[in-house]
Amino acid sequence: MSIVNLTVDLVFGFFALFIATKILGKTQISQITPFDFISAIVLGELLGNALYDDQTGILFILYALFLWTTLIFIVEILGQKFLKLRPFFQGNPSIVIRNGMIDRNLLKKNRVNLNHLQTLLREQNVFSFREVEYGILETDGSLSVLKKSNYQKPTRQDLNLQQKGVFLPVTLISDGKVLWDNLSSISMNKEWLEQQLSALGINNVRDVFYAEWLEGDGLHIVPMNIE
Numbered sequence: 001m002s003i004v005n006l007t008v009d010l011v012f013g014f015f016a017l018f019i020a021t022k023i024l025g026k027t028q029i030s031q032i033t034p035f036d037f038i039s040a041i042v043l044g045e046l047l048g049n050a051l052y053d054d055q056t057g058i059l060f061i062l063y064a065l066f067l068w069t070t071l072i073f074i075v076e077i078l079g080q081k082f083l084k085l086r087p088f089f090q091g092n093p094s095i096v097i098r099n100g101m102i103d104r105n106l107l108k109k110n111r112v113n114l115n116h117l118q119t120l121l122r123e124q125n126v127f128s129f130r131e132v133e134y135g136i137l138e139t140d141g142s143l144s145v146l147k148k149s150n151y152q153k154p155t156r157q158d159l160n161l162q163q164k165g166v167f168l169p170v171t172l173i174s175d176g177k178v179l180w181d182n183l184s185s186i187s188m189n190k191e192w193l194e195q196q197l198s199a200l201g202i203n204n205v206r207d208v209f210y211a212e213w214l215e216g217d218g219l220h221i222v223p224m225n226i227e
Contacts, residue, residue: 091139092139093136093137093138093139093144094106094109094110094136094137095134095135095136095137096110096112096117096135096136096137096143097129097132097133097134097135098134099133099134100129100130100132100133100148101222102117102129102209102210102222103225104209104224104225105225106137110137112137113175114171114174114175114209114210115174117135117143118171120137120142120143121135121143121145123142123143124143124144124145126145126147127168127169128169128212128214128220129210129212129220129222130148130169130212130214130217130220131147131148131151132145132146132147132148133146133147133148133149134146165215165216167214167215167216169212169213169214169220170182170185170186170212170213170214171210171211171212172186172193172211172212172213172219173205173208173209173210173211174210175209175210176205176206176207176208176209176224177205178190178193178205186213186215188213193205196219197211197221200219200221202221202223206224207223207224208221208222208223208224209222209223209224209225210222
């Protein structure tokens with residue numbers, strides 16, 4: 001492939017891809033669904049393969065882009081026109097935290113573990129499960145959070161209250177297993193943890209899905225769901 005041919009193909013491919021993305025809409029990268037993400041990769045791959053194949057001309061590039069763009073466009077139109085097809089193409093949000101309780105079954109269904117869920121919460125400036133009334137896992141993998149009323153604004157500053165110390169929650173139990181290093185970090189031991197659980201009517205660590213300790217607020221427990 002000569003420099004001239006490559007230049008022509010690249011310029012043509014650039015504008016063809018630009019037009020295709022304009023036709024398909026202005027969905028932000030942070031809001032795309034898994035299907036949108038895969039479609040974008042395939043669209044770019046089609047263009048890339050076409051550009052560097054000596055046997056491929058501009059007509060092939062145009063046809064590949066046109067066909068793939070048309071297929072994606074049809075899927076988007078079907079999702080807009082027919083509500084019953086929308087969950088099939090785009091998926092449905094999942095309420096993984098409801099009334100302050102973590103839905104373990106939905107986490108499994110969406111292949112999200114506790115560590116990932118905590119990461120998503122921290123991205124929303126939420127550092128403790130006890131602050132959350134509802135947590136909705138969106139179709140793009142992000143988490144929308146509705147805090148409990150005690151953790152919503154107004155802030156202490158708004159009410160002219162004295163500033164309190166801020167402490168980071170420490171996870172002590174995850175998926176029924178004790179995180180011994182975290183327990184040691186708060187200068188507590190196994191006997192103390194068993195006493196805390198016993199006071200809450202829990203006799204076995206395996207009955208606890210999640211437990212965290214927050215200085216000044218004590219132990220917060222999320223029991224295992226009964227399956």
